[in-house]
Amino acid sequence: MELRRMEEAAEHPIYAILDQDIPEARQHLNDSNVNLEKLAHYCRNNYLQNADKQRALDETKNFTIQALASVAYQINAFSYHLMQLFDHQDVQVSEMETEVRHLNQTVSVHKEKIARREIGALATTNKPMQRQHKFLPPPLPERGSKYIRRTIDYSVLDDIGHGMKMAPT
Amino acid sequence: MSLNGEHSTLADALTNVSGLDEIALPDNQPCMEGLHSSIAYQANFETNFEDRNAFVTGVARYIEEATVHSSLNELLEEGHKHAVTLYTWRCCSRSIPQPKSNEQPDRVEIYEMTVEVLKPEVAKLLSLMYFQHEAIDRFCAEVKRLCHAEKRKDFVSEAYLLTLGKLINMFAILDELKNMKSSVKNDYSTYRRAAQFLKSQDSQALQESQNLSMFLATQNRIRSTLKENLEKIEGFDDLLADIVNICLYMYETHMYLFPHEKHMLVKVMGFSLFLIDGEAPTNPSDKRFPSNIYKMEQKKRLNLSKFDRIFKGLEVVPLFGDMQIAPFQYLVKTPHYDAAKWPLSASSTTTGPQSNFLEAIPQIRESHLNFVSELARHRNQISVFQSEGDRIDADNRELSELALRGLKLISTWTTHVVELYSWKLLHPTDPHLNKECPMESEEYERATRYNYSTDEKFALIEVISMIKGLQLLMGKMEIVFSEAIKRHVYADLQDFVQLTLREPLRKTVKHKKDLVKTIITSVRETVADWVNGYEPQDDPASKGRKDGDGKYDVKVARRCVAPSSTQLYMVRTMLESLISDKSGGKRTLRKDIEGPYLMAIDAFHKQSFYWPYLLNFRESLQEVAADLSQLWYREFYLEMTMGKRIQFPIEMSMPWILIEHILKTKVPSAMECILYPMDLYNDSAQYALTKFKKQFLYDEVEAEVNLCFDQFMYKLSEQIISYYKQLAGSVYLDKRFRAEIQAYPAENFHLDFPTANRYASLMRQRHVQILGRWIDMNHLIRQRINASLLKSIEVAIARFESSDITAIVELSALLDVNRLTHKMLSEYLALDDFEDMLKEANHNISAPYGRIAYHVFWELVYDFLPNNCYNAATNRFVKSKNLSFSVSDFQREKAPQVANYYVWGTKNIGIAYTQIFKRYGGFLGPPHCRVIARLLGYQGIALIIDELLKIVKQLLNGPNGSLATYNKVLMKVMPRSCKLQRYDYTSPGILEFYYAQLQDIIQYPELRTEMFQSFRQIGNVILFCLMMEQSLSQEEISDILFGDPFQKNLPRPFCRGDEKLEVKMKRLENKYAALHVVSNVDKLGSKKQAELVREGDLLTKERLCCGLSIFETVLNRIKAMLTESVWHGEKPANGIMNVDECSEFHRLWSAIQFVFCIPVTTDTEFTIEQLFGEGLNWAGCTIIALTGQQLRFEALDFCYHILRVQKVDEKDVTCKGISLKRMVDRIRRFQILNSQIFGVLNKYLKSGDNGYGASEPVVTFHPPSFSPNNAANNIHYHRPADLRQ
């Protein structure tokens, strides 16, 4: 079973995503989560102890910008992988669906054959059947009625419902 | 998108963030729920004046005031905690076991346990007592400080007065809560009893517990101590009057945002007036300074008429949770109360506008519509072409005003809802007012369940949906709004400070008004953000000189940042001091500033009031509708039930009342708003967790939500299935039948279509958030609908199993209705395949034959065969009237009693359909057979025919009581031979002769009962098989015709003389090539698909009706059964045929025919047609045809002979009680019938190659050889004339 899974992984990208990309991206996020925690502590202490407050502040600012950029990037990468995963999953599910549909049709064809065999036991050929057509062409083609133009009579619907009657102009 | 190591700049970071938007995130679920999300991010920069020392340039006094402010805010926080402990207090003493008597041995242990349990609770009460004591002291100290002689003249800022007002409000709440909560007192007294018994307390603790019990026991304790201390301060009434007036001013100019702020203002007004008004001290030594609000009104210090109008406008105000209070009651309790002074509120006749909710609805609806459309316009504008950078000030202003208007709208609507709710809580209905309210209804039930009319409920639902809908829309635009607000606030603030203030600064510097100058400069320095980093030195205004010729323009920077809370507070307070017109006698500062600048400052001051709310847009958006969460809390009413109720059932809970109302009334417009009342639970749960911080409250909300959601899902799915079933039932109902009914409308019987309802959007909900859990409603509904569809199919089959075979037509119609329902529902839900469901319900998945097949077979054998009589004219089997020949008295199962939506949808449609299908009830004919053919399929029919043939075999030559045995018996009794008498014996004579000859058979008792019954059953089997085959071939032909276009069999087109048919056909085929399945799939599909399609194509072509016949096999099978000699009789003596001998079956059949041709004399007797139908004749004739005796029968039959003779001698006489004429008529009729039967049988027997004709044993006879000289010659008969020799 494992062997088959391996060669299937080669050909089916979904396992590639599942096995590497997503855990990797998640790992990145976890790491950055931990790092940022440490970084925050460091900045706070640095600001408290450091005499030159301004420099500490600038350093913190810089760190925040880096953090923002990296987190945004990681989130983007992670969501991209997830989206890929979903797309591949869709493909895989539709493959499964076609297979099941085939199975279903094969089974129903088979069951129909059994039914035919059972009824066949009860049936004997009695007359050569020649197909006579049920729909006979009309002797002469119906001629489409020509379009005659009639002016619109606006008061034709007046008697429906309780509308206001227009004086026939 | 890049992560370029350590040196990415801010710009890179921002591009990374905006890069996130490129990922397409489709979500096509109709949004019908409130504003909530998995991750809520709120950045709150409220510093509570921690950074006050940073703004040294600000006026020192206001900085110091800021410190007081922050400590008062903390006091308010703590006050809120205590209020929460009081409100959410549940009595635990009731559940503590009390020792029955003093000697009870374990009472010491009980008391110890009680003390141990109640100790932490009592600690809370102690902290409450000390807190209120300390709070009153702090408050009175503050008041004393402000009422000090020289302080009177000084200016007290609006924010400060408001904070004092909030403190007063806190005292009012704590006081009312303490009064209301009797459970607190009971718990404490139990504790005290236990503690005293244990004598564990030292004297100091005793004293403390004494104070506490006194504190808890005396009603209005906090209020009275507060009043006492206040009255010691001379001039306190003046300050309180200021507070009251500022509240009045803010109330009238709507300077509040949240509903609870508005209510707080009204409460403060009421409670402060109560505090001011006091009894004048009788003895002078008592240094107290109470005053009289009515005197103050004469001194124009208070305007009571305004208060009167307010207290009338808002009779009931929510105090805390579900506790309500009527502010005017405070006034009534004041010593100098004078009803005349309060014309509006005192009169109890007129009811205030608060309870008249419906009146406000049109206006709310209209404002909602306008605002939402405006919001949409802005949203499109932004999303289409406005990037956030280049928005100009005007846009930002417009957007922030839009945001503010939105928040205000939501707030007003929520206020309407909360005020109606609170009014209703204080005015529960009673059985007289509201008829539906039962006598024994509980207090809370009368306040919620029966207290709202249907319109009010709909109005509530509508307004709540508007609130939550708008909240969601604005929540979605939160980023845009907060950006715009920050930019707008910054721009306004800097423009005001750097530009508008220049003029007043110039004037004050010129006219040496140094106090105002210092204030203005300090304002500018506190908050100004100069464009190039420092204040322009060369600004003439700061020197008091004119700008000179060129307009001295100051460039003002633009940033997207808001002032810090302290900065804003300082600026606003300082500006307020400038424009404040009450400054205690000394010339007010406002005189030093000219009119227009004064107006500008005032306008800025008013406008900036809302900035704190706007800057925390996200929190304000949540908070503005947070009061809806109070609709669920009912601690006050729980307390009133004195322990009878631990929690109220869901029927009394407001959110559920609204949900159920929608579900019950099924109003389409409200149906789509059903998730909003469910969202109220989210709010209550949120409030329980964040504000009350009580786990048990959250658990109760959660428990109720679990129950309500189950109920909701159950009822919704039930409604959906019944709606679509009714729709399918109505669509499927025969149109003419419906027109007929509509023509003569009976008053309570109408068959109209169900009113269209909007379940679609509910069914498409795939992720609804309830209490933080994401629920896939589509999945839940799908499961339930699957189950109910399966059940309705089972019910259809069970109904068929509970009735006779004729009900199969109704079954087929019911299955079609279910199929239509399934099809309509599959548009939204991924239901299982209908055929699989049918197989499952029919138990046809693992078993070859389903329940329907078995029941059809069962009905055929036990009810159809024995009881039905066939009639060729109508080609129907009909039951003989009230005569049942069923062998055993078998009964069918009872029909299942289920809800209407499991059957036809509604009762009326059900009645209509039963009427329609009653017409199929009386008979079995082609329509039934077609349905049987369709439902059972080949396998079912094969099973039935096999079984029927087994029965025929059983009937023919079964062991006991079969026809073979009876024939043998009759054969013995049959006369050895029975000649055809000559004509000259005349027909009556012949009749008598046969009558005599067949006397024994006529008298044979079993003949008319058992034998005829068996014959009839065999006949019915044969006829049924014939009819079955005809119906089956009709079904097959219709299938083939449906398949034709996909198999390249196209109808012949019309072609005139000159055109060739083949050419036209070719063109037609090319035209419809796309339809030809096999070729297309071969080209496009996979190998497996091609193979499947080819097989499918073959199965569609090869049907039974193309060249195969079942009926013929049935006949041959029966023929094979007729092997016994009794059917064929002995070998004919003369080698050719038996003429007179009666050994063959056809002779016997002639006798039998003679018997049933005898006409019936009395009308009580039944003719055999009535009893057995033509099945009898069919059986006889079939046996004769199959044994090849047809010609002999027709030639030698007794009755035919009588017929022929009577035709000749036209005799009409009755002999032996039989009227010859009537007998001959009957014979004539049966002769026609027999010939018809033989015609049909021969058509089937002869046509086939192995038919009867071919294998006829032809015996060839050689002509007699004439040998003249043989003695045997003369034995021949010669005419006398030839005998010459």
Place this chain on the structure above:
Amino acid sequence: TQGGLSDHQKNIQQDWANRELIEVITSSLKKMTDFLNHFDVTCRERLSLINERLCVLERKVDVLEAMVTKGETLS
């Protein structure tokens, strides 16, 4: 104080600048949270769709399996 710029004013100016950076950071955090919420909603939608298809498939396979294995329906 140099060029009329008292250190107090410098602080105020610096405060404005700092707070502006803070606002930029918080607004991008808001944007990210917004994105995450949308992402979460979309994922739930897609998961629900896949779950739906899988459920239907599963029941279909059960039916087929029942048809094929149990009972002598194939003889």
